[in-house]
Amino acid sequence: MLNIVESVLNEVHGELSTISHRLTTSFLKEMDERYIECTTTLTYSSGECLLRGRSLYKDEQAILARRTVSVLSVLLDNCESKCSAESYEKRFNELIGNIRRICTALETTNCSVLYSGFLLSITRLLTSIHRHTEIAAHIIDIAKVMISSRPMPVVADATLQLLSVVDECALCTGTVGNLRVDYDQGVLLYKKDSCHLQVLLKQVEVYIKCVESAYLYSETIQTTKCSLLLYNSCGGDSSGSEVRCECRCVLMQVIVYALLVCARFLGTISGDKDELISVCRSGVRILYESVLRDVEFGSQLGFNEGHLIELCEIIKRYEHQEIYLLMLSEISSIFQLCAEETSASYSQKTFVESFNTFSITD
Known part of the structure; x- marks a missing residue:
C-alpha cells in the first residue's frame, strides 16, 4: 500500500512542478479570486467523503491522491498494534518527505484551494502516522507550509486539530510580522515573516x-x-x-x-x-x-x-x-x-449663569 501511495504522491508532485514552470499572472489572479470565494462558503468533508470518487467542490484536483491517502489513513487507524519502528520508520520518513515537497509546491504555485481535499486527507494521515511513530517535528514543518499556502478554511480547522497532538506553540516565530485583514475583500493578507500561529x-x-x-x-x-x-x-x-x-x-x-x-x-x-x-x-x-x-x-x-x-x-x-x-x-x-469625578470647586449652576453676562464684542 505504501508503494501505491508514494507513486500517487509522485504524480501529484509532477503535476505541481509542471504548473510552477507555467505560472502566469492571470492564473495567480484566478487563484486569489478562488481563495476569496471559498472564505465566504463552507466546503465540509467528513472522513467518509474523502474516500469517495466524486469531487468535493468545483474543479477539485488530485482526487485519486486524496482517496489513496485516506485509505492508508484508515488502514493505519485500524491497525491493532503499533507498526514496527524498524520496518516502517524509514518508509514513513520517505512518505513524509514527499508530502513536504508537495506542500511546498502548493505554496509556490498558490493553488492550494484546488488541492484542499487532498490536504484534508494529508492531515488525517499525519495524525494516523503519529500514533505509530514520533513525527511531531515533521508535523510542525508541514503545518507551517500548509498554513502559508492559503488552503480552504476547512483545512485550517483540520490543521488546528492535527496540531493538538503536538506542541502548537512551536508555530510561533516570536515576531510580529505583517498580518492584517483586507476588509474590502474580507480575506487575510500576510507575508513570509508573519507568525504562523497567528x-x-x-x-x-x-x-x-x-x-x-x-x-x-x-x-x-x-x-x-x-x-x-x-x-x-x-x-x-x-x-x-x-x-x-x-x-x-x-x-x-x-x-x-x-x-x-x-x-x-x-x-x-x-x-x-x-x-x-x-x-x-x-x-x-x-x-x-x-x-x-x-x-x-x-x-x-x-x-x-x-x-x-x-x-x-x-x-x-x-x-x-x-x-x-x-x-x-x-x-x-x-x-x-464610571462617571468622571467632578472637582469639588466646580459648580454647574455658576457655570451656566456665567453665560447670562457673556457677550461678543468686535
Missing part, C-alpha cells in the same frame, strides 16, 4: 464564521475545544514574556468569537444542549482567569469586546452554579464605565 488562528476564525452560517454546531464545538486546548498548552498568560508576538492575544480573540457562536447555538437548537453549555463554561473560566491577570484584557480584544459582552448576556440566561454567575459578573464589570 495566520492559522485568523484562518480558523474564517472557518468558524462559515460554520455558523451553515448551522453546524457540532463542528463549532470541536473547533472551540481545540482552541481552548491550544490556550492551555501555550501556558495561557503571556505577561512577563519576552516574546513580542501577539499570537496569544489573537488566540483569545478567536476563543471569544468561538464561544459566542456556541452561545448563539443555544437558542437555535432544540436537542441536548449540555455539551454546548459545558464548552461555554470552560471558556468562561479561561476568560475569568484572564480578566484577573490583566487589567487591560478588555482593550486587547479590540472589536471582540462586543462579542464578549453579548456572550456574557446570553450565558446568563441559563442556569449555572453560583461560581459561574460570579465569574460572568466579574467579566462584565470590565466594561462598566
